[in-house]
Amino acid sequence: MIELIRTNSDNSDFRFLVKQLDAYLKITDGDEHEFYNQFNSIKSLNHVVIAYLDGKPSGCGAFKHFNDNSVEVKRMFTTIKTREKAIATRVLTELECWANELNYSSCILETGVRQKEAIQFYKKNDYQIIANYGQYKGVENSLCFEKKIKR
Known part of the structure; x- marks a missing residue:
């Protein structure tokens, strides 16, 4: 059962999952890890969703204010052992619902071009590729997405 x-980012289970995510990203990002890592602070994320599978922390995601209309999805992760169980989709959907409740109309995010599974995941969940924004402008290994969520 998924719960x-x-x-928020003070949650110890979230911090536990983010450590696993960071270890994974350190490998996939390679030499660019420090560049990307500077934008992934979890010090003050007030909107965090954690998924528990059979009572164990199995996935997470968060968002932060980007502008008056959009939130930026951050720190999406599912443990290797619990992938292919729709946990990431459940987390992302919950983040979108929460952002919608707060009157945001879209979610944006960045992922690395080397993260093929993430790219397919976001496309499958109706995210559209957009021009790289903010700190990712001109970064060849970044791919940015957006999804309209206002219902």
Whole structure:
């Protein structure tokens, strides 16, 4: 059974999952890890969703304010052992619902071009590729997405 909770970045299960995510990204990002890592602070994320599978933390995601209309999805991760169980989709959907409740109309995010699974995941969840924004402008290994969520 999958259970979702809304919390913030002070949650110890979120921090546990983010450590696993960072270890994975250090490998996939290679020499660019430090560049990307500077934009992934979890010090003050107020909108975090954690998924529990059979009572164990199995996936997470968060968002932060980007502008008056959009939130930026951050720190999406599912443990290797719990992939292919729709956990990431459940987390992302919950983040989108929460952002919608707060009157945001879209979610944006960045992922690396080397993260093929993430790219397919976001496309499958109706995210559209957009021009790289903010700190990712001109970064060849970044791919940015957006999804309209206003219902």
